[in-house]
Amino acid sequence: MIFFFALLAKSGSAQKFEQLAQTPPMGWNSWNKFGCNVSEKLIMEVADVLVQTGMADAGYEYVVIDDCWQVDRDENGEIVVDKDRFPHGMKYLADYVHSKGLKFGIYSCAGTKTCQGRPGSRGYEFQDACTYARWGVDYLKYDWCHSTTQNAQASYTLMRDALYKAGRPIVFSICEWGSNKPWEWATDVGHLWRTTGDIVDRWDAMMGIFDAQKDLWRYAGHGHWNDPDMLEVGNGGMTTEEYRTHFSLWCMLAAPLMAGNDIRNMDKETQEILTNKEMIAVNQDKLGKQAFCFRDNGDYEIWVKKLSGEEKAVCLLNRSDEAKTVEVNFSVVLKASDSYWSTDPYQLKDFRIRDLWQHEEIKPKGEVMEVKMVPHSVKVYRFVKK
Structure with a gap:
């Protein structure tokens, strides 16, 4: 049978x-x-x-x-x-x-x-x-x-x-x-x-x-x-x-x-x-990609999801029972791919960064920003093409 x-x-x-x-x-x-x-x-x-x-x-x-x-x-x-x-x-x-x-x-x-x-x-x-x-x-x-x-x-x-x-x-x-x-x-x-x-x-x-x-x-x-x-x-x-x-x-x-x-x-x-x-x-993004884990530091992880229009979503995960302050290099996570590094010429200056829970655009002073995270929380950002 x-x-x-x-x-x-x-x-x-x-x-x-x-x-x-x-x-x-x-x-x-x-x-x-x-x-x-x-x-x-x-x-x-x-x-x-x-x-x-x-x-x-x-x-x-x-x-x-x-x-x-x-x-x-x-x-x-x-x-x-x-x-x-x-x-x-x-x-x-x-x-x-x-x-x-x-x-x-x-x-x-x-x-x-x-x-x-x-x-x-x-x-x-x-x-x-x-x-x-x-x-x-x-x-x-x-x-x-x-x-x-x-x-x-x-x-x-x-x-x-x-x-x-x-x-x-x-x-x-x-x-x-x-x-x-x-x-x-x-x-x-x-x-x-x-x-x-x-x-x-x-x-x-x-x-x-x-x-x-x-x-x-x-x-x-x-x-x-x-x-x-x-x-x-x-x-x-x-x-x-x-x-x-x-x-x-x-x-x-x-x-x-x-x-x-x-x-x-x-x-x-x-x-x-x-x-x-x-x-x-x-x-619901029409590209239809599932996120991959770009970085696993134990209690702190970075997940990246490719989106249509060459955009990306990035999720910072604090899975620990304690608050954390993490440093995020937005230029690095922008280039992240499911093969762990992209040769695509992504430039941070070509994107706006939106905080998807605060519903606002963030404007880091440089490529690196400190992000404060409470226990069991996430920060989710979308790189939006200008």
Whole structure:
């Protein structure tokens, strides 16, 4: 069976939908805050608030229901929606989300059951894909629980083919936790793939996931992104400074930006972080590059992301528990490249430097500037061509 799927993928008779996720997907997912406590009412309210708060205008377009919307299969094998929580069904809900100018996402699993023990899609891939297409689904998060001895590449390729045959363009989010190095094989299978296990709303857990991305920059690009998991911004386990760092790092990584908080009740600081359009522009840059680590001095790192128009974003990271004052040579970081040094004739005088959190231009007196950084913080600068 594995050999058959490999031949099918190479033959060109099956493929993923192209021209989707040309920049990292942005949206909201229910899991991090609500777990199994999902409902039609919640999803409709989230869609409303995405529009009302300006998050939709900032780029958040996918509203994704995670696990626990499904309860059974009927006598024909059709997936059964929880009628108590979703009384009008998924087609109704998708239509409502679409009426707000947004897109609708759903969850399933490559195994026999989902991670919460609901019916998975193994053995029902083509049937489920047709159902999702009929409902108007735009995004599928596909998990890896209860997969036993399944081959990951074959299993995800099978659902890719099922989605393609169903005929509705659906962003395919591979969630197999990086166990089988999907960055090495999933470019033609999915539009994004998880690189690690689940995120937890703690500084150390978030930074552990960030560290795992360090050598993966070469695998990211248009329509195929490394996914370090959804955002925890606003869920209460980190400080505002740490959430600002979390969001900045995900933007630098060209990671999907899937908010995971209760956006109906978020404070001003959370909303300002999630809707920082200058940081989002770095994430959504059309060049499609993931940042690389240019300098690692232990508790202090410099990350650089190439941007379109020969511009660059530079992130200074103080991951220590103490405040730091660092010296930054802007001429050096401007020349930084993913081969660690660029022969391009970049000249500092040809650029303006913007602080993307202060939303102002900085004007260092020379090439070198001292930068004060509080614990667990970042400074993010954009070199803007004059």
